[in-house]
Amino acid sequence: MKIAVVTGASSGIGKSIARRLAEDGYEVYGFGRSFPDSMVSVPHFQAIVCDLRDTGKVLREMAAIRKKGEVSLLVLCGGTAYYGLHEELNPAKIEEMVSVNLTSPLILTQQCLRDLKKTGGTVVLMSSVTAQQSSPHGCAYAATKAGLSSFGRSLFDEVRKYGVKVLTVHPDMTATNLYRHADFTVDDDPQAYLNPEDVASAVMFALAQKDVYVLHELTLKPQLHRIRKKSKTECEAEQKQENPGTE
Numbered sequence: 001m002k003i004a005v006v007t008g009a010s011s012g013i014g015k016s017i018a019r020r021l022a023e024d025g026y027e028v029y030g031f032g033r034s035f036p037d038s039m040v041s042v043p044h045f046q047a048i049v050c051d052l053r054d055t056g057k058v059l060r061e062m063a064a065i066r067k068k069g070e071v072s073l074l075v076l077c078g079g080t081a082y083y084g085l086h087e088e089l090n091p092a093k094i095e096e097m098v099s100v101n102l103t104s105p106l107i108l109t110q111q112c113l114r115d116l117k118k119t120g121g122t123v124v125l126m127s128s129v130t131a132q133q134s135s136p137h138g139c140a141y142a143a144t145k146a147g148l149s150s151f152g153r154s155l156f157d158e159v160r161k162y163g164v165k166v167l168t169v170h171p172d173m174t175a176t177n178l179y180r181h182a183d184f185t186v187d188d189d190p191q192a193y194l195n196p197e198d199v200a201s202a203v204m205f206a207l208a209q210k211d212v213y214v215l216h217e218l219t220l221k222p223q224l225h226r227i228r229k230k231s232k233t234e235c236e237a238e239q240k241q242e243n244p245g246t247e
Contacts, residue, residue: 001025001026001027001044001069002025002026002027002072002073002119003026003027003029003065003068003069003070003071003072003073004018004021004026004027004028004029004071004072004073004074004075005028005029005030005031005062005065005071005073005074005075005108005112006018006021006028006029006030006031006075006077007030007031007032007052007075007076007077007078007104007105007108008031008032008076008077008078008079008126009028009030009031009032009035009039009045009047009077010030010032010033010034010035010036010039010047011032011036011176011177012077012174012176012177012178012196013077013126013171013174013176013196013199013200014030014032014075014077014078014126015030015039015196016196016197016199016200017075017077017124017199017200017203017204018030018039018042018045018075019039019042019045019200020200020201020203020204021073021075022042022043022044022045024204025044026044026072026073027044027046027069028044028045028046029046029048029061029065030045030046030047030048031048031050031052031058031061031078032047032048032049032050032078033049033050033051034049035047035049048061052078052099052100052104053096053099053100053104055103055104055107058104058107058108059107059111062108062111062112066111066112066115070115070118070119071112071115071116071119071121072115072116072119072121072122073121073122073124073207074108074109074112074116074121074122074123074124075124075126075203076104076105076108076109076123076124076125076126077126078100078101078104078105079100079101079126079178080096080097080100080101080178081097081138081141081178081179081181081182082096082097082140082141082181083137083138083141083179083181083182083183083184084137084182084183085137086139086140089140093140094140097140097141097144098140098144101141101144101145101148102144102147102148102151105125105148105151106151109123109151109155113159113164116159116164117159117162117163117164120163120164120165121164121165122164122165122166122167122207123152123155123164123165123166123167124167124168124169124203124206124207125148125149125151125152125166125167125168125169126169126171126199127145127148127149127152127168127169127170128141128142128145128170128171129170129171129172129219129221130142130145130146131145131146131148131149131170132146132149132170132219148168149168149170149217152166152167152168152216152217153168153216153217156168156216160214165214165216166216167203167206167207167215167216167217167218168216168217168218169199169202169203169217169218169220170217170218170219170220171194171199171220172193172194172219172220172221172222173186173187173192173193173194173222173227174186174193174194174195174196174198174199175193175194175195175196176196182230183229183230183235184227184228184229184230185227185228185230186227186228187224187226187227187228188228189224189226191222191223191224192222192223192224192225192226192227193222194220194221194222198220199220202218202220206218
């Protein structure tokens with residue numbers, strides 16, 4: 001059975017992709033900070049509780065996975081975002097975004113490349129449309145995603161001669177919890193956002209074409225370009241959820 005490693009597999013896009021891969025015949029090892037029961041019970045899915053900032057634990061978990069077999073697919077969906085004026089971000093938030101969004105994917109890819117060369121495997125990098133444009137009020141987040149996209153382009157040219165595929169995906173507004181630290185979220189109109197399953201379907205389509213041609217970049221956008229500003233009550237409720245001991 002082919003082995004897939006998926007980060008951010010506990011929710012959102014990563015969760016949807018992990019489910020689809022398990023249904024498609026992969027043995028999926030999913031990294032996440034916590035997992036719902038509905039995910040833990042999925043056949044052929046192994047939940048790995050791990051903070052991607054903990055490089056030592058990530059390396060130990062990867063070593064254990066690779067002892068079970070060679071990795072055929074690496075899907076890097078783990079991500080975090082803080083929005084607002086750059087001067088108002090504290091260093092800890094900037095470090096978290098760089099570590100989760102950029103450092104972790106680079107390290108995990110490095111760990112898997114020898115396996116992927118043997119299996120003719122694929123790396124999927126979940127970037128963002130913010131990597132392709134100016135992103136006021138999201139400067140640091142956009143910088144990490146631009147770095148990830150740049151890595152994907154260079155890696156594609158580096159490893160294509162070995163039979164390794166590299167797909168970088170740039171989704172636009174998607175209905176996930178990525179915007180929990182923002183004062184905006186997806187619009188109420190279903191034509192103004194993507195669902196995680198939409199992104200998963202695009203990834204599965206790209207993977208299915210690998211013996212015909214290589215898709216190395218995909219940009220996914222909803223038909224309408226809209227966001228919704230959160231109310232003050234919504235923002236306060238999210239802050240309390242993130243910091244339950246505060247008033």
